[in-house]
Structure formats: C-alpha cells, structure tokens
Amino acid sequence: MASVSAYHNQQYLIDPSVLTVLPDVAQVLEVAHHGESAWAKASRIHLLHSDGSEERYFMKVSVGHHGREALGGEFEATPAMYAIAPDFCPKPIAWGSFQREPDTHFPICKFYDFADGVPEPVSFCEKLARLHSSHTSPEGKFGFHCTTYNGDLPQDNSWHKSWEAFFANGLRHVLKVREDRAGPSPKLDALLPALFDKVIPRLLRPLESEGRKVAPSLVHGDLWCGNAGIIDESTEEGIAYDPAGFWAHNEYELGNWRPKRNKFTRRHFQLYHSHIPKSEPEEDYDDRNALYALRFNLHAAALFPNQDSFIHMAIEESRRLTTKFPDGYTGNE
Incomplete structure (x- = not known):
C-alpha cells in the first residue's frame, strides 16, 4: 500500500x-x-x-x-x-x-498487457467480421459524424450515399495532405487523372451497379499490427485499438493487411472471408484490395514525408492499376 x-x-x-x-x-x-x-x-x-x-x-x-x-x-x-x-x-x-x-x-x-505478435486469426477475424456485419450507419451512408485521424492525418469523413464517391473524396483529401507536407510528386501527379477517372470507377462502380449494393460497415480504419495486440498469451487472442473509424465497404479494412510491413497473413484473409464472402464481382477482388492498400500507403507517405519508400510504392501501384484498366468503367450505369 x-x-x-x-x-x-x-x-x-x-x-x-x-x-x-x-x-x-x-x-x-x-x-x-x-x-x-x-x-x-x-x-x-x-x-x-x-x-x-x-x-x-x-x-x-x-x-x-x-x-x-x-x-x-x-x-x-x-x-x-x-x-x-x-x-x-x-x-x-x-x-x-x-x-x-x-x-x-x-x-x-x-488497460491491457499486450504480448508480442499479431493476434491469432480464428477469433480475431470472427470478431472483426462481427463488427463489419452490423450495417447500422445513419441513413445507410458512408462516412462518420466527426473527423477521425490515422495517426496525425485527419480523414475527410463527409457523408456520401455512394461508396465510390466517398472513397474518391477521401483519397483526394489524403493526397492533398501528403502534398502539403512533402511537396508535389510529378510522377504520382501524372498518374492521378487516370486513377480517378478510370481505375476507381472501374473497380468500385461495379459494387454498386447492376443491382448490387454495398451496405456500409463500421471499420476500424487503421488495422495494422501496431494497433492490434495479444491479450492472452496462452490463446493468442487479441483486440484492436487506436481506431480511425468510419462507415465503409468492409473490404476497405483489409487494404491495410496487404503491405507485408503490417504482418497480417494469408490465413487472416482466408478466415475473415469464411465469415464474410468477397464482394461481387469477385474477379475484381485482388485489384480492389490493391486500390485500398494504395490509400494506406499514401497515409504512410503523409505521416512520414521524409521516407520515400511509401510514395514509391504508391506510384508503382498506381502505374500498375492505370496500365491494367485503361478503359475505365464500361458497364451499365
């Protein structure tokens, strides 16, 4: 005492x-x-x-x-x-x-005492899927009622009825913050018109066309290994903290699992999708995941403007996606 x-x-x-x-x-x-x-x-x-x-x-x-x-x-x-x-x-x-x-x-x-490592995927992915399965966003819109921050990066969570519109608006905001902090990137800037006019419509508009809908899910928004901890060493069960949340397409969350630096494994992807199947059209899944990961790499580029690796990853992924989808969205509106 x-x-x-x-x-x-x-x-x-x-x-x-x-x-x-x-x-x-x-x-x-x-x-x-x-x-x-x-x-x-x-x-x-x-x-x-x-x-x-x-x-x-x-x-x-x-x-x-x-x-x-x-x-x-x-x-x-x-x-x-x-x-x-x-x-x-x-x-x-x-x-x-x-x-x-x-x-x-x-x-x-x-307070929790955390053990080292990424939470084991069975219970962690079940809990994440349960979070994503609650579609109770106000008026069914994408966004959040206040600004949330990814690190010291303020996110634009303005409400939108369309996931494509919300994602494009949020990405433009991230790009502006990154440029304000690090200066222009001519290589990236040259790719942005095609990214916004071709790639984003091609990969996100099919989610909300031909009778398909995206039900907004509450996402953690910054779910990397540094924001997930093991609370029971015997089971490796874990929880997530430090959210940058908003209502989004549930798969957006998994964009932060794609970069190897964030230490989530293929097993985490597999077990997550055993609870929530990949959105249709499923054949676009990997490129959608790459597009979402692109935003997280741009987050990192804004958070750490003196580290060139993040902007280089964003440029390479933007170049790959714009090359793969030169025609943009060609389906029914």
Missing part, C-alpha cells in the same frame, strides 16, 4: 479532470509512462477503488487543436465499435481536456 505522501504525489501527477472521470477513486497507486509516438504520449494509471478493488487504466495525451480532434475522433470511434463487438476493442471510459492545461487532451480506456 502506498504511503499517504506517496499517494498525494501520485495523485498530483493526474490532472483533476482525469480524476473526475475515473470511477470511485480511493487512491492513486501509480502513474507510469507507457510509450509515445510522434503525436501522443501514453500513461498507465493504477487505482485503488473505494470498494477495495484495483484497476489499471490507459490514458493517451496530445496537445493542440489537432490533438483534441484526433483523440476525440478516436474516442468517438471506440464506443461505436464497442457497442457492436465489445470483445474486439478496449472498453472506453471517457475523454476530455486537462484542467491545469486546457490545451492538453486525453481519452481513457481499460
């Missing part, structure tokens, strides 16, 4: 706004640094509750307008996921701004 002086020292490390939203705090046993990224820091908070139970909580902290928007979007996406698949993500507690430093912001959720 911590001494009274230690308790007061630990309590002082937590802003009063945080203590207000944590349940039944009797003592603050520990506040420990728990890692950081280029845009946020994290802490583990160990509490003694008034009923004698102990619990640990995870708090992320960021500053400024974008910090507030990013953490607020993450918190909005987490309870939306939790309401559908509570065993797929951490239980959200609250979010807000510090009393002592009003320009500093935080969300809090339950």
Whole structure:
C-alpha cells in the first residue's frame, strides 16, 4: 500500500479532470509512462477503488487543436465499435481536456498487457467480421459524424450515399495532405487523372451497379499490427485499438493487411472471408484490395514525408492499376 505522501504525489501527477472521470477513486497507486509516438504520449494509471478493488487504466495525451480532434475522433470511434463487438476493442471510459492545461487532451480506456505478435486469426477475424456485419450507419451512408485521424492525418469523413464517391473524396483529401507536407510528386501527379477517372470507377462502380449494393460497415480504419495486440498469451487472442473509424465497404479494412510491413497473413484473409464472402464481382477482388492498400500507403507517405519508400510504392501501384484498366468503367450505369 502506498504511503499517504506517496499517494498525494501520485495523485498530483493526474490532472483533476482525469480524476473526475475515473470511477470511485480511493487512491492513486501509480502513474507510469507507457510509450509515445510522434503525436501522443501514453500513461498507465493504477487505482485503488473505494470498494477495495484495483484497476489499471490507459490514458493517451496530445496537445493542440489537432490533438483534441484526433483523440476525440478516436474516442468517438471506440464506443461505436464497442457497442457492436465489445470483445474486439478496449472498453472506453471517457475523454476530455486537462484542467491545469486546457490545451492538453486525453481519452481513457481499460488497460491491457499486450504480448508480442499479431493476434491469432480464428477469433480475431470472427470478431472483426462481427463488427463489419452490423450495417447500422445513419441513413445507410458512408462516412462518420466527426473527423477521425490515422495517426496525425485527419480523414475527410463527409457523408456520401455512394461508396465510390466517398472513397474518391477521401483519397483526394489524403493526397492533398501528403502534398502539403512533402511537396508535389510529378510522377504520382501524372498518374492521378487516370486513377480517378478510370481505375476507381472501374473497380468500385461495379459494387454498386447492376443491382448490387454495398451496405456500409463500421471499420476500424487503421488495422495494422501496431494497433492490434495479444491479450492472452496462452490463446493468442487479441483486440484492436487506436481506431480511425468510419462507415465503409468492409473490404476497405483489409487494404491495410496487404503491405507485408503490417504482418497480417494469408490465413487472416482466408478466415475473415469464411465469415464474410468477397464482394461481387469477385474477379475484381485482388485489384480492389490493391486500390485500398494504395490509400494506406499514401497515409504512410503523409505521416512520414521524409521516407520515400511509401510514395514509391504508391506510384508503382498506381502505374500498375492505370496500365491494367485503361478503359475505365464500361458497364451499365
């Protein structure tokens, strides 16, 4: 048990706004640094509750307008996921701004000890498929009610009735952010007219034509190995966290599994599709996945503008797709 002086020292490390939203705090046993990224820091908070139970909580902290928007979007996406698949993500507690430093912001959720590695695919893919199988988007549209961030990249989640229109609009926004941060890329820019006028209609319009529809699914939106952790070493069962969610075509999620750096395997794809079949037309599946992966590579190019590898991957994939589909969409509107 911590001494009274230690308790007061630990309590002082937590802003009063945080203590207000944590349940039944009797003592603050520990506040420990728990890692950081280029845009946020994290802490583990160990509490003694008034009923004698102990619990640990995870708090992320960021500053400024974008910090507030990013953490607020993450918190909005987490309870939306939790309401559908509570065993797929951490239980959200609250979010807000510090009393002592009003320009500093935080969300809090339950803390988990994660083991190394990617979650085993059987239960993980079942839970992800369950998340994607809930088609309860407002008015059946694609988008989200607030901005969500992929890292420090704000996404344009403006509502659209058409998945093709939503995807194209979101991709243009990502490209603009990347150019603002890294400058123009003449090689990529030369490919963009064909990408938007030919490739995107060719691969996405068939999903919503000839009687076919895309039912919006809530996606995590940034489901790479760094945002999925093993919570039980004996079973390798895992959960996902740090969402950048919105309502999308469910297959969009799997675009982030295509790059080898993200460590999801062919087995994850197979087990996911044992629950949710590939969308029709199935023969376009691999190229749709490549198109979705292209956006994630452009996310990385915007997040890390000094690393040329991501923009080079985007250029090569854009070149391959525009070469393969020079005629664009030729079916019935």
